[in-house]
Amino acid sequence: MTESSKPRRAQILDSASRLFSERGYHATSMRDLAGELGMQGGSLYAHISGKEELLIEIVNVASQQFDEALFTLRAADMRADDKLREAMHRHIRVVADNMDSATVFFHEWKHLSPEAYARVTGWRDSIDAFYRELITQGVEDGTFRRDLDPRMTAYLVLSAVNWAYTWYRPGGPLTPRNVADSFADMLLGGLRAVPEPPRP
Amino acid sequence: MTESSKPRRAQILDSASRLFSERGYHATSMRDLAGELGMQGGSLYAHISGKEELLIEIVNVASQQFDEALFTLRAADMRADDKLREAMHRHIRVVADNMDSATVFFHEWKHLSPEAYARVTGWRDSIDAFYRELITQGVEDGTFRRDLDPRMTAYLVLSAVNWAYTWYRPGGPLTPRNVADSFADMLLGGLRAVPEPPRP
DNA sequence: CCTACCGATCGGTAGG
DNA sequence: CCTACCGATCGGTAGG
Numbered sequence: 001m002t003e004s005s006k007p008r009r010a011q012i013l014d015s016a017s018r019l020f021s022e023r024g025y026h027a028t029s030m031r032d033l034a035g036e037l038g039m040q041g042g043s044l045y046a047h048i049s050g051k052e053e054l055l056i057e058i059v060n061v062a063s064q065q066f067d068e069a070l071f072t073l074r075a076a077d078m079r080a081d082d083k084l085r086e087a088m089h090r091h092i093r094v095v096a097d098n099m100d101s102a103t104v105f106f107h108e109w110k111h112l113s114p115e116a117y118a119r120v121t122g123w124r125d126s127i128d129a130f131y132r133e134l135i136t137q138g139v140e141d142g143t144f145r146r147d148l149d150p151r152m153t154a155y156l157v158l159s160a161v162n163w164a165y166t167w168y169r170p171g172g173p174l175t176p177r178n179v180a181d182s183f184a185d186m187l188l189g190g191l192r193a194v195p196e197p198p199r200p
Numbered sequence: 201m202t203e204s205s206k207p208r209r210a211q212i213l214d215s216a217s218r219l220f221s222e223r224g225y226h227a228t229s230m231r232d233l234a235g236e237l238g239m240q241g242g243s244l245y246a247h248i249s250g251k252e253e254l255l256i257e258i259v260n261v262a263s264q265q266f267d268e269a270l271f272t273l274r275a276a277d278m279r280a281d282d283k284l285r286e287a288m289h290r291h292i293r294v295v296a297d298n299m300d301s302a303t304v305f306f307h308e309w310k311h312l313s314p315e316a317y318a319r320v321t322g323w324r325d326s327i328d329a330f331y332r333e334l335i336t337q338g339v340e341d342g343t344f345r346r347d348l349d350p351r352m353t354a355y356l357v358l359s360a361v362n363w364a365y366t367w368y369r370p371g372g373p374l375t376p377r378n379v380a381d382s383f384a385d386m387l388l389g390g391l392r393a394v395p396e397p398p399r400p
Numbered sequence: 401c402c403t404a405c406c407g408a409t410c411g412g413t414a415g416g
Numbered sequence: 417c418c419t420a421c422c423g424a425t426c427g428g429t430a431g432g
Contacts (some may be wrong), residue, residue, distance in 0.1 A: 016400070022310070023310070023311075024224065024225075024226060024308075024311065025224075026224060026226035026227045027226045027311065029426065029427080030426080030427060030428080030431085031425090031427095038271055039401070039402090039429085040401070040402055041401085041426095042404090042405095042427095042428075042429075042430095043401045043402065044401095044402080044428095045427095045428065045429075046329065050428075050430090052425075057421090061411065066310075081392055083392075088228060092207045095375055098301055098430075104364070104429065107307050108224075108225065110222070110223070111223075111224065111227065135391075137409080138391075139235075140379045141397075143392065143393060144392060144393055144394055145389070145390075145391060145392070145393050145394070146390050147395070149382065149387070151416070152379070152383070152386070153386060153391065155363075155367060156360055156362070156383055156387075159359040159362075159363035160356055160359045160360070161361035161365075162359075162363060163355075163358070163362060163363050164359075166356060177351070179365045181350045182349065183352070183356055186348070186352070186353060186356055186385070186387070186390075187356075187390065187391055188391050188392045189345070189390045189392060190345075190387065190388055190389045190390025190391075191281075191284075191335075191338075191344050191345060191353065191387055191388050191390075192281060192343065192344060192345070192388045192389060192390075193342055193343060193344055193345050193349060194345070197341075197342045198355055229409075229410065229411080230410080230411060230412080231409090231410085231411095239417070239418090240408095240417070240418055240419080241411085241412090242411095242412075242413075242414095242417085242418075242419080242421095243414095243418065244417095245411095245412065245413075246417065250411075250412075251411065251412090280417090337422045
């Protein structure tokens with residue numbers, strides 16, 4: 001399906017994702033958005049009910065993408081380190097494939113109405129819980145160090161995969177798989193040389 | 201110096217940091233800001249030249265804080281792993297002590313005018329360079345694994361320390377030192393149990 | 401999907 | 417620091 005054959009509504013959402021990510025939600029006017037699509041401002045309302053509907057839909061779609069990527073891993077029968085690597089790969093892939101909506105997701109969710117806001121908070125909690133459970137599993141089955149704090153470990157992993165929205169460049173030399181493998185290698189094996197050099 | 205004895209201009213900047221971080225730059229009106237300080241909208245302009253001046257100053261102060269924290273470490277004669285731990289501690293402390301301006305820094309810099317925007321970009325590059333050099337030093341002196349890619353390693357470290365602006369809670373049970381030590385232990389030593397359990 | 405329009409609100413200023 | 421105001425722009429609507 002070429003860009004111009006997409007349903008008008010999908011085109012509007014694509015443009016909105018790009019403009020909201022580049023300029024921010026409040027700094028993007030409905031006339032800016034309409035102009036991108038060769039329309040007049042008022043014409044948008046034949047396709048959507050309002051500006052906030054766009055934000056809600058962008059954020060919801062992004063949440064779903066993360067959910068679908070990670071949820072099927074939850075019960076997977078894999079060793080914890082392999083599962084962590086695969087989760088990071090999928091997570092980074094969602095970010096990399098949706099740089100605009102990921103940016104909107106991380107920056108603009110504070111502008112949502114209370115109900116939509118609560119949904120995003122709930123989603124965040126479920127992703128946190130996914131990583132914490134994964135770490136706990138790995139600690140219990142002996143794959144991970146016993147002194148790990150699942151909460152801090154989950155924060156560290158989430159930092160790595162989420163922050164990618166600020167620096168990853170689709171079409172560049174690094175694939176999501178490259179990034180995930182690099183990060184997972186460092187996280188799992190540690191940065192320090194083995195054996196550790198003697199402290200002078 | 202109590203809050204009310206601070207120069208008016210400093211009070212304005214504090215309130216602006218909080219409002220910009222909570223609601224975003226464009227969603228905060230000058231009347232919102234004035235109201236926080238018990239003023240009328242127009243009265244702000246006796247103290248400042250315009251809205252963007254506030255954003256520029258908040259971002260500049262934040263940049264300076266990061267610079268001052270990290271620059272003195274650059275030439276420090278420490279082993280690379282200790283230096284990394286100390287850099288992470290200082291970096292997280294700046295974030296933790298300035299949660300509002302850090303949030304503004306990470307979210308609102310896209311709204312700066314071209315000159316201020318360029319300054320922020322330059323700053324980002326210098327922080328990146330700091331961490332890359334630190335990694336390179338550690339690889340060369342044998343403290344870090346030889347197969348590390350300084351660029352990816354710097355991204356991983358920066359992810360951990362920057363992302364703290366999304367979840368750290370000042371006044372909570374974790375100090376910046378706790379967070380930095382936890383992250384540094386995991387990053388330097390790795391998550392995997394040693395010796396590694398046999399793969400089934 | 402367009403034209404023409406609505407009330408509301410914006411950042412900023414003049415004059416005191 | 418306030419009152420009163422400016423032009424510009426906002427999201428959204430009516431009628432076609």
